[in-house]
Amino acid sequence: MSAASVAPPTGPTTHAPTVRTAYLRATDPEAGLPGGRLLDQVREELRRAAVPDDTLDALVEQAAAWSAEEAGRFTRLLGLLDDAEDRAVLVRRATLGCAPLALHSGAWLQWLPSSGNCDDPAVLRMLALYAHDVGVGAPHASRGDAYLALLRHLKLSENAVPASRLVGDQRLDEGHFLLPALLLTMSRRPEDFTPQLLGADLCLRSVGTLPALALVRQELPTATDWSVIDPSGARAEDADSGLTISRAAVEALVTRDGPAAADEVRLGFRWALAALRQWSERLHEELDVARDPVFEMAELMRLRSREGAVYHHTFPLEDKPLSDWLRECATDPYPMLEALSRSRLIKPGKPEKSPLVTGLVGERGRMFRVFSPEDLAVVRRWIGSLSGPAERGAGLGGNPVLSEPPALALSAWDAAAEAAGAEAAPRDLREAYHQLLRRTGSPALRDWATTYVHGWLGRSRHGIDRGGMPLPDRWTPRGLRPWLVEMHDQHSEEFERGSEDELPSKEALIDATVQQAPLTLIDGAWIAGFTDYAHASSQIGHSLFDTYWDELGNGEAHLNHPLIYREVLDEMGVHLPPTASREFAQWDGFRDGSFELPVYWLAIGRFPQTFLPEVLGLNLAMELSGVGGSYRRARLALKKYGFSTRFVDIHNTVDNVATGHSAWAADAIDTYLSSITASQGEGALDTAWDRIRTGYRSLNPPSGFRARQAGRRAANLAARGRAR
Numbered sequence: 001m002s003a004a005s006v007a008p009p010t011g012p013t014t015h016a017p018t019v020r021t022a023y024l025r026a027t028d029p030e031a032g033l034p035g036g037r038l039l040d041q042v043r044e045e046l047r048r049a050a051v052p053d054d055t056l057d058a059l060v061e062q063a064a065a066w067s068a069e070e071a072g073r074f075t076r077l078l079g080l081l082d083d084a085e086d087r088a089v090l091v092r093r094a095t096l097g098c099a100p101l102a103l104h105s106g107a108w109l110q111w112l113p114s115s116g117n118c119d120d121p122a123v124l125r126m127l128a129l130y131a132h133d134v135g136v137g138a139p140h141a142s143r144g145d146a147y148l149a150l151l152r153h154l155k156l157s158e159n160a161v162p163a164s165r166l167v168g169d170q171r172l173d174e175g176h177f178l179l180p181a182l183l184l185t186m187s188r189r190p191e192d193f194t195p196q197l198l199g200a201d202l203c204l205r206s207v208g209t210l211p212a213l214a215l216v217r218q219e220l221p222t223a224t225d226w227s228v229i230d231p232s233g234a235r236a237e238d239a240d241s242g243l244t245i246s247r248a249a250v251e252a253l254v255t256r257d258g259p260a261a262a263d264e265v266r267l268g269f270r271w272a273l274a275a276l277r278q279w280s281e282r283l284h285e286e287l288d289v290a291r292d293p294v295f296e297m298a299e300l301m302r303l304r305s306r307e308g309a310v311y312h313h314t315f316p317l318e319d320k321p322l323s324d325w326l327r328e329c330a331t332d333p334y335p336m337l338e339a340l341s342r343s344r345l346i347k348p349g350k351p352e353k354s355p356l357v358t359g360l361v362g363e364r365g366r367m368f369r370v371f372s373p374e375d376l377a378v379v380r381r382w383i384g385s386l387s388g389p390a391e392r393g394a395g396l397g398g399n400p401v402l403s404e405p406p407a408l409a410l411s412a413w414d415a416a417a418e419a420a421g422a423e424a425a426p427r428d429l430r431e432a433y434h435q436l437l438r439r440t441g442s443p444a445l446r447d448w449a450t451t452y453v454h455g456w457l458g459r460s461r462h463g464i465d466r467g468g469m470p471l472p473d474r475w476t477p478r479g480l481r482p483w484l485v486e487m488h489d490q491h492s493e494e495f496e497r498g499s500e501d502e503l504p505s506k507e508a509l510i511d512a513t514v515q516q517a518p519l520t521l522i523d524g525a526w527i528a529g530f531t532d533y534a535h536a537s538s539q540i541g542h543s544l545f546d547t548y549w550d551e552l553g554n555g556e557a558h559l560n561h562p563l564i565y566r567e568v569l570d571e572m573g574v575h576l577p578p579t580a581s582r583e584f585a586q587w588d589g590f591r592d593g594s595f596e597l598p599v600y601w602l603a604i605g606r607f608p609q610t611f612l613p614e615v616l617g618l619n620l621a622m623e624l625s626g627v628g629g630s631y632r633r634a635r636l637a638l639k640k641y642g643f644s645t646r647f648v649d650i651h652n653t654v655d656n657v658a659t660g661h662s663a664w665a666a667d668a669i670d671t672y673l674s675s676i677t678a679s680q681g682e683g684a685l686d687t688a689w690d691r692i693r694t695g696y697r698s699l700n701p702p703s704g705f706r707a708r709q710a711g712r713r714a715a716n717l718a719a720r721g722r723a724r
């Protein structure tokens with residue numbers, strides 16, 4: 001086969017930045033994606049689904065049947081190749097092509113639960129499905145992590161951590177980012193796309209392991225845990241399968257929201273199936289073309305042409321300098337490859353005798369280290385094919401062209417696009433509480449929340465070293481566990497000492513319980529940011545996600561802390577409106593001050609990265625606050641008046657200092673500080689520790705005049721910094 005018979009690999013196209021930008025933006029755990037025009041653009045994409053409407057059962061069957069057939073097509077492609085090197089090319093390209101989606105397997109569910117809806121049984125199903133994907137309970141146990149293991153096995157993982165780095169991987173073209181970019185974009189606007197996301201989810205589970213991976217699995221059956229990569233599979237022997245839980249989540253949603261939601265679920269399903277088919281078809285085409293060694297060689301030349309053209313002005317190749325050839329490579333590498341193959345640099349069929357990959361790139365050669373070992377393998381494979389057996393590349397026929405990737409028309413990224421319909425910043429605490437219960441919000445709300453957090457932290461820092469701070473002045477690598485046990489003893493002693501004290505009156509108990517409702521009914525809000533896919537499975541974040549998962553009852557309504565709290569309120573004769581309703585925030589039984597701390601939780605929970613050390617400190621204070629002491633005391637009071645003690649009992653156990661939330665909270669801090677030492681040296685420890693201590697104190701900051709003044713100063717400073 002002549003070099004010219006394969007069309008040049010696709011170069012960058014006009015829409016290229018959009019797809020990668022979309023992917024990059026949507027992987028940001030603090031992403032504030034605008035509404036307005038962007039949402040219209042996403043809806044337009046969804047409506048382009050070329051799969052006809054049908055019942056959900058029929059769609060599930062259709063997806064499974066397509067997947068099986070498509071997997072067969074990929075393995076047949078592999079079957080055409082005898083040479084191990086050629087097979088490895090297909091394995092590499094299939095693995096890389098699936099990476100942007102497979103490294104985020106399940107991530108589209110990451111924001112479905114929010115502080116305003118996580119007492120809803122339908123949402124608890126979604127959370128259960130997501131916890132399953134994340135592999136809750138262990139670090140690096142997500143489906144994406146299993147895929148990362150495959151990339152590592154193949155030595156392809158250099159751009160895979162964090163997964164957003166993939167956008168810089170030149171081996172991947174835009175087409176591979178399209179489906180995940182749209183899924184992740186929708187994941188950041190859960191209030192706008194819940195049914196469509198669940199429909200797409202059900203489609204992906206019905207498809208199971210991505211068809212192209214069938215050939216990888218055939219070649220490398222033990223390279224990773226394939227059962228984890230398959231999103232339809234169960235995570236434990238006695239657990240439900242991903243497909244079963246996905247179906248249950250869809251049913252719960254449709255039961256809650258009715259037939260209109262069912263239509264949107266099917267739309268999401270049909271879109272995902274159409275997009276998968278289109279993408280898979282093109283990946284198949286890519287692998288097919290890449291069977292011919294000249295394709296990868298042309299791709300390599302095009303990639304290197306710009307840098308290469310700077311040199312080689314004096315090196316002639318046939319009628320012109322090599323630098324001119326290289327310049328032309330940017331658009332069409334094949335003429336140069338033909339000339340090169342006729343030159344003395346190449347001995348056709350004999351890479352071991354070709355100066356291009358021997359002398360020139362050797363230690364003393366002029367092109368030493370110009371090609372990476374992977375590049376050299378591509379060049380050698382090409383030279384080997386030049387006079388190799390005619391079957392090399394046979395079957396491609398004619399003039400195969402790798403088609404352009406489909407475009408993704410998402411361009412309305414800038415907040416300005418939303419400015420017209422933007423909500424103003426909240427007028428007061430109650431309004432802020434209501435707005436922050438949702439995952440999405442206007443840029444004005446985001447700015448308001450950031451300023452509020454800075455102000456709160458400024459207040460928390462006030463007089464921090466003047467005593468009363470339980471955390472030690474310095475952190476040592478021994479960790480916080482010994483300190484934790486001491487604190488537990490202290491709580492217990494305080495409880496014993498106070499056992500003679502009078503318990504509050506019934507009225508006072510009810511009032512305290514009611515005023516705490518805006519806080520307790522959003523249990524877990526301070527760590528809501530850790531549902532983000534990368535954080536939920538990270539070394540530091542996995543235990544925070546696990547804590548969040550526990551607060552919300554591990555997907556079970558009868559274990560859901562906010563619902564258990566509502567039971568006590570009901571027993572007290574206090575029947576509150578739904579947490580997410582405007583009436584709740586405006587309910588006149590609450591005092592304004594009862595929203596101060598909850599709003600802080602909701603605000604800081606949106607920034608798991610910006611305020612990571614503060615959240616870690618706050619989380620420890622939060623989980624430790626009741627155990628051993630105040631929960632036990634609250635129990636006595638509740639019992640005295642005949643109210644259920646379940647809420648405090650459950651917390652005194654799940655937050656325990658040996659294996660419970662407070663132990664995990666301490667471990668997360670120790671892990672974080674150890675990683676800081678490892679990455680930035682001990683010098684960075686003091687700043688990080690100070691921020692953790694501030695976070696710890698922020699659960700219960702000083703409230704005097706000067707402290708509040710310090711808070712206002714910090715808030716103003718932050719607002720001014722943003723304005724600059």
Ligand SMILES: [Fe+2]
Binds near residue numbers: 551561
């Ligand atoms: Fe809780």
Ligand SMILES: [Fe+2]
Binds near residue numbers: 547551623654655
């Ligand atoms: Fe807890």
